[in-house]
Amino acid sequence: MQALIFEQAGQIRVGEVADRAPGPGEAVLEMRAASVCASDLRVYRGEKYAAPGVVPGHEMAGVIVAVGEGVETVQPGSSAAVYPIISCGGCAFCRRGLRNRCSSRQTLGYDRNGGLAERVLLPAALVAQGHAVPLARGAGFERAALTEPTACVLNSLESCRFRAGASVAILGAGPMGLLHIVLARALGAGAIVVAEPVESRRAAAEAVGADAVVDGDPDTLRGAVAEATGGEGADVVIVSVGLNGLTETALSVAGRQSSVNLFAGFPPESSATIDVNALHYAEVSLTGTQNATPDQFRRTAALLPSLNGLEQIVSHRFALSEATQAYESRRDPAVLKTLVLPDDQLG
Ligand SMILES: [Zn+2]
Ligand SMILES: [Zn+2]
Numbered sequence: 001m002q003a004l005i006f007e008q009a010g011q012i013r014v015g016e017v018a019d020r021a022p023g024p025g026e027a028v029l030e031m032r033a034a035s036v037c038a039s040d041l042r043v044y045r046g047e048k049y050a051a052p053g054v055v056p057g058h059e060m061a062g063v064i065v066a067v068g069e070g071v072e073t074v075q076p077g078s079s080a081a082v083y084p085i086i087s088c089g090g091c092a093f094c095r096r097g098l099r100n101r102c103s104s105r106q107t108l109g110y111d112r113n114g115g116l117a118e119r120v121l122l123p124a125a126l127v128a129q130g131h132a133v134p135l136a137r138g139a140g141f142e143r144a145a146l147t148e149p150t151a152c153v154l155n156s157l158e159s160c161r162f163r164a165g166a167s168v169a170i171l172g173a174g175p176m177g178l179l180h181i182v183l184a185r186a187l188g189a190g191a192i193v194v195a196e197p198v199e200s201r202r203a204a205a206e207a208v209g210a211d212a213v214v215d216g217d218p219d220t221l222r223g224a225v226a227e228a229t230g231g232e233g234a235d236v237v238i239v240s241v242g243l244n245g246l247t248e249t250a251l252s253v254a255g256r257q258s259s260v261n262l263f264a265g266f267p268p269e270s271s272a273t274i275d276v277n278a279l280h281y282a283e284v285s286l287t288g289t290q291n292a293t294p295d296q297f298r299r300t301a302a303l304l305p306s307l308n309g310l311e312q313i314v315s316h317r318f319a320l321s322e323a324t325q326a327y328e329s330r331r332d333p334a335v336l337k338t339l340v341l342p343d344d345q346l347g
Contacts, residue, residue, distance in 0.1 A: 003055045003117030004323040004340075009046030012324055017055060017117060022068035025124025027132060029082060032141035032345070034060040034115035035314070036326045036338045037149060038176065042265060043110070044327055050110040057340070058084035058108050060115025061144030064132065068124070074132045081139075081147040082115070083131040083297045084108040086123050099129070100155075100291040115145075116323050116340055133298055138305040142339060146179075146310060149337075151292035151300040152263075153179045157187065158296070159289045160236040160259035164188030169225050169234035169253050171195050172241030173205040173213070175313050175337040176263065180238050182309040185209040190235075191228035195221040195249075198333040208309035218249045225253040234258060242266035247286075248273065254284050262288040313337045319346040 003017040022028050034057045042048040043056065050056065061081040064074045074080060087094050087102035094102050108114040112123060122132055135144050153176065162168075168184045170177050173196035181192055185208075194205040197216035205213045212228055214220045225234050233255025239246050242264035250260045251274055279286060292300070304310070315336035318326040326338040 001118040002320055003113070004057070004320070006043065006050055006052070006054050006056050008052050010044065012044060012056070012327060014321055014323055017113070019119060020121065022066050022121065023124070024069040025071060025127055026068040027064050027071055027074055027122045027127045028066040029060070029062045029080065029120045029122055029132065030065045031060055031115055031117060031120060031342060032062040033145035034340045035145045035149065036330070036340065038174065039265060040109070041327060041330055047267060048265065054110065055113035055117045056109045057115030057117070058110070059145055059148040060084075060120065061135065061141045061147065062120070065119070071127055073127055073130045079135040079141070079144070080132040081135060081144040081301055082108065082120070082122065083133060083294050084114065084148060085131070085291065086112070086126045087129065089125070089129060097295055098293055100293050116320065118320065118342065129294070131294060133301050136302050136305050139301070142314065143304050143310055144301070145339060146313070146337070147297060147301050147304060148292070149176065150179055150183060150304065150307070151297040152176075152289070153183045154296045154300050155292040156180065156238060156261050156263045156289045157184060157236065159287050160238070160261050161285075162187065162236055165190045166235040167191045167193075167229045167255075168236045168238065169193045169195070169221070169250070170210075170238045170240060171246050171250055172239070172264065173201040174241060177238070177240035178204055178208050178313045178336065180240060181205060181208050181210050182307055182313070185309070186303070186307050193221070193224050193228050193234065200334045204312060204336060208312050218252065221249065222253055229255060232256070237261070238263050240264050242270065244270050251275075251278065251284065251286070254282070256282045257284075258282070259285040259287060262286075314339050317341055317346060319343045
């Protein structure tokens with residue numbers, strides 16, 4: 001079958017990959033939509049590990065076309081979004097439901113072949129844990145492919161003790177910053193202020209529901225947050241682009257009892273200088289999040305049909321045979337989330 005192959009940093013290509021029937025406990029998903037994540041781009045740039053030769057892609061939805069002996073959680077013909085983490089089920093994190101933090105976790109698209117392929121062999125452990133999650137009615141495959149990134153955003157907001165009415169400042173309006181706007185809005189956020197240097201991304205931020213959108217200048221952002229929050233500072237501050245200096249900027253717009261989340265990955269060896277007393281006296285939480293729990297993934301799957309603005313986050317679609325373009329095109333900041341679809345779906 002056809003798939004995108006990650007050879008090594010800086011080298012990806014579309015080629016033939018061996019395909020087989022599912023063994024006991026396994027299932028095969030026919031990919032109908034898969035999206036490319038910023039972390040896939042980081043792997044491509046050599047900033048993050050993935051196994052050489054692996055098929056990338058951890059954001060995917062499709063149809064189960066075959067199941068192996070003993071599979072009970074999914075049936076052939078059913079549509080599913082895939083929670084891409086394979087966990088042991090028995091370690092301290094897994095027992096608390098935090099399978100995304102499993103000490104021996106493996107992830108589709110990094111350690112095992114993922115979604116940028118005609119078909120995906122879902123490992124027995126993933127299937128047994130119910131990580132092929134049935135699609136909610138009306139979700140559609142393109143939306144469903146965004147379940148994983150949206151669940152990561154839910155994890156981000158929940159780690160920030162987000163509640164309805166909370167004011168939110170978001171640094172960076174790339175696809176994940178935009179997803180934060182969409183989800184925070186849907187969950188009842190108060191004022192949402194966004195900082196983004198690229199004009200087309202500022203326009204996208206406004207289109208999906210931000211109240212105030214400013215350029216990347218830290219003073220302008222501080223002014224906008226002060227204005228939106230009556231001088232209090234934001235309740236939730238999200239750093240959704242990993243640039244040096246942004247942690248400091250984020251802390252400078254954080255209010256008392258607020259949370260600042262480093263959602264983005266940063267280049268290796270990045271650091272920040274923080275005024276620790278500012279954190280102490282204002283009781284600010286500084287946190288980081290990565291991926292999501294299976295529970296957050298399921299709740300996101302149920303929420304997807306009702307989320308406004310998701311379509312505006314997908315700017316380009318590519319056929320699987322052109323999947324390298326779904327990576328290369330992302331160099332252009334006007335490009336947002338890129339989807340990869342089966343060749344026959346794009347005609
Ligand atoms: Zn992702
Ligand atoms: Zn575990």
